[in-house]
C-alpha cells in the first residue's frame with residue numbers, strides 16, 4: 185500500500201506486465217515501460233572482443249604459471265620425466281636437492297625438465313645440461329640412460345675419474361650446470377649468442393681443462409670453486425662478478 189503525502193509531487197509508479205500503474209491514481213499507462221538497451225556499437229564490439237582476449241590470456245597465463253612459467257623444478261615433475269627409468273632414489277635426491285639449493289642461491293628457475301640430451305660439441309656424453317629455451321626460460325636435460333642402474337657412488341666415481349672436469353661428484357656436476365643457468369638466466373637466445381661469442385676467447389686456467397675451452401665453461405667451473413668456498417685470484421673473481429652479476433665469495 186502506498187500513501188500519498190499531501191505535498192508530495194513525486195510520481196510513484198511501478199512496472200508490471202500490464203504497464204505502468206500510478207500508485208496514487210491507480211491509473212494504468214497503456215505502454216509498458218521500455219527498458220532501453222544501448223544499441224551495440226562498433227566500439228562496444230571491439231571492447232567485448234578485447235575483454236574476451238583478456239580473459240583468454242588470463243586463462244593461458246594462469247595455466248602457464250602453473251605449468252611452465254614461474255615454477256621451479258619440483259619433485260613431481262622430475263619424477264614424471266625420470267620415473268621408471270631405473271634411477272636410484274639416492275641419485276634422484278641428490279639431483280633434486282642440489283638443483284633446488286642452486287636455484288635459490290643463484291636466483292634462477294628451471295622451468296622444464298627433459299630426458300633428452302642435446303648433441304654437444306664436448307668430448308664424451310653430457311650427464312646433465314642446462315639449455316635455454318626460446319622464451320628465455322631454462323630447461324634441465326637429464327641423461328637418464330647414463331644414470332640408470334648406477335649407485336650414487338658409481339656415478340660420483342665417473343665424475344672423479346674424468347680429469348678434464350673439475351666436478352668430483354654428481355652434486356658438483358649440478359653446481360657446474362647451475363653456473364650455466366646463472367650466466368644466461370633471463371636472457372634471450374640472441375643475447376646468449378652474443379654473450380657466448382664474447383666469452384669464447386676468455387677461457388682461463390681454473391684447475392680444469394674445460395675451463396680453458398672458453399669463458400662460458402670457465403664460469404661454470406668457477407661456480408664449483410665458489411660452492412667449495414675455494415679462494416681464487418682477483419682476476420678470476422672479477423671475471424666471475426662481471427658475468428655472473430654477483431660476488432664470487
Ligand SMILES: [Zn+2]
Nearest residue numbers: 360364401404
Ligand atoms: Zn659446462
